[in-house]
Amino acid sequence: MKPGHGEVLIAEGDRRVSEEEERLVEEFRRQLDEGMWAAVPTLDGRSGRRRAELVQRYSDIPAAADRVIFFPRAAGG
């Protein structure tokens, strides 16, 4: 998510392909270095409840995640 633009596709690739994963890792770090938060939407299989999970390391991204959403850090308004 980018102020003034909305959703912007930053990178896409297959985590199982090492070259593509390197690019994903690099972009993930760059986004966090720029001060963004990274979240993965999740679905609880038992309760059916949807929520988000903040991830601070690339390795924290659940294997089943199909996307990571970066959004600006919350600040007092």
Place this chain on the structure above:
Amino acid sequence: MLLALSVLALVALALTLPLLWRSASSLPQAWRERSPRRTGSVDPLGDPGRERRAEQRARELLRSCVNEEEWAMYRDLGFIRVAGGLSRRTGDAEGEGPAYAYLVYAHKPIVAYVPSNGRLLSEYCVEFPDVTGQSERSRLPASDDVLAKWMALTSDESRVIGRANMHLVGRQLDPARVRRDLWRLGEWERRRSRETPAA
């Protein structure tokens, strides 16, 4: 007499010519400043079509992340209710519902309230400013703002609440309006439960 008037007119013309020349030479600059479209330097962020498309994409993204009920709530009422998770006094599993919940509006403070009696607790002013400095406009599209709040609340409630500026309800939001929204939410849920009794 006529000669004197003519000379006077010539003198007046000679005096005003420099002023007229100066005004005429500054016109193109002023015109350029006021009419960016004529020079081709259109501000891309000022394109209303672009903002509308950004909002449409944001709505689709929001819809893909929240559950069906939350999406319908946002579509019909313009806000989303998120259960508060910091208090474990009551649990959803027991069918009692959360001890408190939030109303998440776009570009307005998050409101905390008690679902069991509708008491308004506080409003949390939070925003998601551009941290890269690349965007002149600091606001996310409305649906992205709601999604950002939803993600922040459902993933790390204490962090986003800790960063927000907390006030009593009424600083930015009209309490009567929030109470009316709670009434609308109740009516919406009753109507929805009648239409889908199994849900």
